[in-house]
Amino acid sequence: KMLFKLLLALLLMFCVEAQDTRQILLTLSSVGNSEKGAQGPPGRPAGPVGVLGPKGQKGECTSNSACVDNTIQEMENRFNQIETLFQTGVKLINGTVWFSAGNGYLYRTLPASNYHAANRTCAAIGARLAVVAPRNINITRMIKQHFGVAAPHTWIGLNDIEQENAWVWENGERLLSSDTNWFTGEPNSFASGEDCVLLYPSGHWNDVSCDRVYTPLCEMSVFDT
Numbered sequence: 001k002m003l004f005k006l007l008l009a010l011l012l013m014f015c016v017e018a019q020d021t022r023q024i025l026l027t028l029s030s031v032g033n034s035e036k037g038a039q040g041p042p043g044r045p046a047g048p049v050g051v052l053g054p055k056g057q058k059g060e061c062t063s064n065s066a067c068v069d070n071t072i073q074e075m076e077n078r079f080n081q082i083e084t085l086f087q088t089g090v091k092l093i094n095g096t097v098w099f100s101a102g103n104g105y106l107y108r109t110l111p112a113s114n115y116h117a118a119n120r121t122c123a124a125i126g127a128r129l130a131v132v133a134p135r136n137i138n139i140t141r142m143i144k145q146h147f148g149v150a151a152p153h154t155w156i157g158l159n160d161i162e163q164e165n166a167w168v169w170e171n172g173e174r175l176l177s178s179d180t181n182w183f184t185g186e187p188n189s190f191a192s193g194e195d196c197v198l199l200y201p202s203g204h205w206n207d208v209s210c211d212r213v214y215t216p217l218c219e220m221s222v223f224d225t
């Protein structure tokens with residue numbers, strides 16, 4: 001009987017894939033336990049029951065086909081999640097409320113601060129100051145309408161801090177003339193200089209001092225959730 005168990009164990013070692021090492025160990029340990037109990041009344045023979053082991057928790061699988069099934073299921077769940085996040089409206093992500101503009105990005109406002117602090121607070125929640133929405137005035141207006149009177153004046157991720165009039169988005173892209181929504185007469189780098197960009201409810205921009213205090217408009221890709 002012992003020989004049979006040993007052969008069974010060896011057979012399993014050859015049959016089971018390398019990634020199922022944990023399962024082999026389970027099988028061997030169950031054989032070992034059976035041997036210890038030999039002195040008592042005969043127990044149930046260690047059969048294939050122990051081979052399958054307990055059903056794995058999320059992310060675990062006990063065979064190649066089960067692993068493939070798990071992967072397909074996970075991909076399907078992720079696809080459904082992304083599809084939902086692409087739909088315009090309020091979304092709850094890990095207990096935090098975001099607004100989806102339907103453009104593949106989520107928006108959230110944070111307590112007002114200067115431009116540099118706004119950059120940091122957006123980064124701290126896995127986002128950045130908005131760089132996609134401000135280029136599309138209709139999407140911008142929808143976002144501004146959503147946040148309403150609570151945040152009429154918001155920072156967006158655009159500045160010419162490095163070099164005057166060389167406007168750069170916070171994702172490193174240069175501002176294209178086809179993407180601008182400057183308010184009439186802006187940018188004017190008024191007085192002692194204005195290197196950061198304020199977004200009005202109308203969707204138009206004004207260059208202002210980076211020391212001014214406005215609401216950060218944070219932006220996060222739905223793929224970063």
Ligand SMILES: [Ca+2]
Nearest residue numbers: 160189194195
């Ligand atoms: Ca400037």
Ligand SMILES: [Ca+2]
Nearest residue numbers: 188189206207
């Ligand atoms: Ca200005």
